[in-house]
Amino acid sequence: MSRVGKYPVPVPAGVQVALQGRTIVAKGRNGELKLDLTDDVDVEIAANAVAVRPRREDRRSRTMWGTTRSLINGMVQGVSTGFVKEMEINGTGYRAAVQGKDLVLNLGYSHEIRYPIPPGIKITCERPTAIKVEGADKRQVGQVAAEIRAFRRPEPYKGKGIKYANEQILRKEGKKK
Incomplete structure (x- = not known):
């Protein structure tokens, strides 16, 4: 189990996160960032958090799980504080x-x-x-x-x-x- 990927990404006030197909979009006071998701992970947007889950139990899905979570966290932090x-x-x-x-x-x-x-x-x-x-x-x-x-x-x-x-x-x- 990914030590990084299992934690949801908190979304602070003033930041909107949306899922458009296989692209996740984060908008905030510092602009807008987009990330194209791989086919190895699924993303769920809840109330004030973004959760990432692997689609399969193979090695690539598990590695992309933590990587995708870190990229989304960087996007959210970037559009809110920079x-x-x-x-x-x-x-x-x-x-x-x-x-x-x-x-x-x-x-x-x-x-x-x-x-x-x-x-x-x-x-x-x-x-x-x-x-x-x-x-x-x-x-x-x-x-x-x-x-x-x-x-x-x-x-x-x-x-x-x-x-x-x-x-x-x-x-x-x-x-x-």
């Missing part, structure tokens, strides 16, 4: 700014990097060395943050680069004389 990834930039002269619909990064290269902000994502820079990525879709927020981090990963000697706010960089000792 997801945030905070990032920090370390390095002399390294900075970020939002200009129009682009994130402009100066990361020590000979040119500035312009990253177009995808729809459904909000990027803010409170300081030139802090980036905040917000959105309703957990997967998309994580993907955008990973793409921004990939422009200049933190290096282990001085710690220069873009890192997540809660990330610990393993530092190495430099050359010895």
Whole structure:
């Protein structure tokens, strides 16, 4: 039995969850998200909860049971409160700014990097060395943050680069004389 899948997903006030054929739709103050269901699970929408059940007792149905429940929980949480990834930039002269619909990064290269902000994502820079990525879709927020981090990963000697706010960089000792 799935330890994750057996618990129903609570639906908070202000969020509507509907089942349209084999697609589940969640609407809230942060927008609307859709999830196409596999043929391995059944979804039941009760008063203020969404329950997921496997259709068969095979291995694939049991694995998709917990996965589907987690995806629905992420959708409900995303449309109600949203997801945030905070990032920090370390390095002399390294900075970020939002200009129009682009994130402009100066990361020590000979040119500035312009990253177009995808729809459904909000990027803010409170300081030139802090980036905040917000959105309703957990997967998309994580993907955008990973793409921004990939422009200049933190290096282990001085710690220069873009890192997540809660990330610990393993530092190495430099050359010895």
